[in-house]
Amino acid sequence: MYRSSRMGEPGPPAPAGHVPVLLDRVAELLAPPLARPGAVLVDATLGLAGHSAALLTAHPQAVLVGLDRDQQALRISAERLAGFAGRTHLVHAVYDQLPRVLAELDLDRIDAALFDLGVSSMQLDRPERGFSYAQDAPLDMRMDAEDPLTAEEVVNSYPVPQLARVLRDYGEERFALRIAQAIGRRRAEHRLTSTAELAELVRQAIPAATRRTGGHPAKRTFQALRIEVNAELAAVQAAIPAALQALTVGGRIVVLAYHSLEDRIVKRSFAELATDRTPPDLPVALAAAGPQIRLLNRGAEPATEAEIAANPRAASVRMRAAERIREAA
Structure with a gap:
């Protein structure tokens, strides 16, 4: 177009x-x-x-x-x-x-x-787009709203090993498997749809000593999901x-x-x-x-x-x- x-x-x-x-x-x-x-x-x-x-x-x-x-x-x-x-x-x-x-x-x-490259200022600044872990919004993260794959679909449908690979390869996340396993347990209870819930889940999955350094604990997870969603x-x-x-x-x-x-x-x-x-x-x-x-x-x-x-x-x-x-x- x-x-x-x-x-x-x-x-x-x-x-x-x-x-x-x-x-x-x-x-x-x-x-x-x-x-x-x-x-x-x-x-x-x-x-x-x-x-x-x-x-x-x-x-x-x-x-x-x-x-x-x-x-x-x-x-x-x-x-x-x-x-x-x-x-x-x-x-x-x-x-x-x-x-x-x-x-x-x-x-x-x-x-x-x-x-x-990467996410734009507009995408980060509009909570409804779901790119930011700082504000609650739907788990979307699509740069093109016409694309079929969303972050919600990734976290709720990817097998735990595949999800861990995404977090490790695209987020360079040391605790990728722990986070993926925590997501797997939570989605067995109910579907994950909220950026705030995911960010808190990631925070809890990471060892307490690690949370105190390196910025927000969910930063790498959100980066990895965004990269996966948008290829x-x-x-x-x-x-x-x-x-x-x-x-x-x-x-x-x-x-x-x-x-x-x-x-x-x-x-x-x-x-x-x-x-x-x-x-x-x-x-x-x-x-x-x-x-x-x-x-x-x-x-x-x-x-x-x-x-x-x-x-x-x-x-x-x-x-x-x-x-x-x-x-x-």
């Missing part, structure tokens, strides 16, 4: 409290390719369009392809971007569908790509290579990840194209085997203390950026 910005003045500002993570640094990194006439920017995780609005304002000739699986976010971002008439294509899609979206828009190459890691694994493949020479990609599972996928995808593939027994490097991209930062770049003070949600961000330096052989 496509939504284009409407004619008129720039749309409303983002909802109060929404501060795009690392906005200035993202703008700095993407500025060179976006300065080209008719540059194409892909915001693969449009959200409330904070990054995109700033980039479209700074680069009046740039065109935006904005993707989001959350139709509520698309409606808000369409209003916000209404003033950029004729320069936006807003698409209801998961970012691993990028090749299809570009093909439907007759775009062979893009100049810049931005991924701001997030599989989407990242497909989307990052696709975006790199679509970049024109001189084009750049910036990825903001918020936990090690996402960042590990991004790191591997970048390393695959940043490595010289010349056979080690050859005396000189082969141009056709050389790196296709160059990394724009060393390792994963964190937010500065000033950024975190202004926007606490930046505390866990890991940013990686790269530039395409040659076409694939």
